[in-house]
Amino acid sequence: MRAVRFHEYGDEEVLRVDETDRPEAAGHDVVVEVAGAGVNPVDTYFREGSYEPFQLPMIPGVDVAGEVVAVSEYVDDYAVGDHVVGTGLGMNHFGGYAEYAAVPEDRLAHLPDGVDLVAAGGAGVAAVTAWRALVDHAGLEPAESVLIHGGSGGVGHAAVQLAAATGAHVVTTAAPEYHDRLTELGADAVFDYADDDLADAVVAETDGVDVVLDHRLDDYLQFDAEVAATGGRVVGIGENDPEVGFSNDGVARSKDVSYQFMSMFNTPRLADPLAGVAYLMGQGDLEIEVARTYDLDEAAAAQVDVMNDSFLGKLVITP
Ligand SMILES: NC(=O)c1ccc[n+]([C@@H]2O[C@H](COP(=O)([O-])OP(=O)(O)OC[C@H]3O[C@@H](n4cnc5c(N)ncnc54)[C@H](OP(=O)(O)O)[C@@H]3O)[C@@H](O)[C@H]2O)c1
Structure with a gap:
């Protein structure tokens, strides 16, 4: 072959x-x-x-x-x-x-x-990572809000749809050319990640976000704490620069924000989230x-x- x-x-x-x-x-x-x-x-x-x-x-x-x-x-x-x-x-x-x-x-x-x-x-990687992050690690619930950074990406566009399938209020960021399609895929609000007032917009939309999926921790570790609700959960899947740090960890402490970092390769049995992903594809809830x-x-x-x-x-x- x-x-x-x-x-x-x-x-x-x-x-x-x-x-x-x-x-x-x-x-x-x-x-x-x-x-x-x-x-x-x-x-x-x-x-x-x-x-x-x-x-x-x-x-x-x-x-x-x-x-x-x-x-x-x-x-x-x-x-x-x-x-x-x-x-x-x-x-x-x-x-x-x-x-x-x-x-x-x-x-x-x-x-x-x-x-x-x-x-x-x-x-596989995109949707199973989104599933593990939102379902298994964050325990996203239907009446919660979720911020998905970079909703146009492989993981991001799967995460937007999985989150929408739970019934959660889905906020995502992307370059402007992708906003309409992400709305069609289930996002309730889409913001340009380059906007200067992104944090204000996310907080105004959610009143503090319950769950964040972050694939650029070097850019957003601190930001995530700023926009999180009290008791918010942040799941980190990646970064460009591994030297990630808070400029003010007090913001995270003052809200009891949880941070969970993950690798899809640690999934105990990949067949389990994959079966969920395949089911949603069959239902038309995940494209x-x-x-x-x-x-x-x-x-x-x-x-x-x-x-x-x-x-x-x-x-x-x-x-
Ligand atoms: N831990 C794990 O298990 C796991 C699993 C899968 C992926 N990952 C990691 O997660 C990251 C994303 O993976 P992927 O497959 O989704 O990659 P991808 O398809 O390349 O998506 C990356 C997305 O990030 C967006 N982006 C660029 N600059 C941004 C910014 N400043 N703020 C927010 N979004 C921005 C890009 O949008 P534009 O097109 O507008 O630039 C693109 O949509 C990678 O680092 C990957 O290694 C980790």
Whole structure:
């Protein structure tokens, strides 16, 4: 089969398309013919060597969706022909940038009929992270308000829809060109993240926000405390500069604000939130927007674009 691989760590130039063996359904694996493989910022961190994968050469890509073509004898819940979505690959298991991927059954969920396989390929990291942050860590409730920084991003646009599905009052930030679409996806208020009076606008909209999903802690750690309600919960998933700090932690203390930092890779069983994500996709409550698709030969461009370009939703490789 054709697969993107990196034989050494480095910039996007280390990605190349190789002819390699199609994976077999060993252990508790299900082999999927890949229709879509989401491109995520973390794919670039693996490629750069920030986290060491289990072996080189390595097939990148955490996410996958497609049709099942082979099933291990130890797997009962999947059969050839099923449509599935998976995530959590790319570090201790070969990834999704390939014609076929072997996915452990505990990182997989069935897709309801009618769910687009390419869009589902972009769901894994984005939607499972949003689910873990809002549902599992923050315990977002229907009568609460939530601020999602960067609602046009992969995680952001999934989080807006998940939060809206709970019934919560959803406030998000994005560049102006994405405001209308984010309103259609369920946001109650959308602000430009570049506005000088962003904090005032969020507080005026929510009277202090109950839950914050923050993917740029270096920009917003202090801001989150300023806009939080008493007892607010902030879930941090990322930053550009790891030297994050408060300029005044008293604001957070005075409101009993909780901070929870998380990695999707710590999810005890990825199949559980994935099943919820797949269900919402089947109900039409979660649409993964595919901003652009790429061939395997274009994987390097896709990884450059995911870090540098502006888009709403996900970039997806279609082998
Ligand atoms: N901890 C975890 O488990 C976990 C899981 C997934 C992702 N992450 C991390 O979370 C971050 C986002 O991931 P992603 O896949 O959603 O990336 P993405 O699709 O590239 O989205 C990033 C978003 O941030 C927006 N943005 C840029 N400047 C901003 C600002 N000043 N304020 C608010 N938003 C701004 C971008 O909007 P524009 O297009 O307008 O620039 C874009 O929509 C990455 O750092 C990633 O590594 C962590």
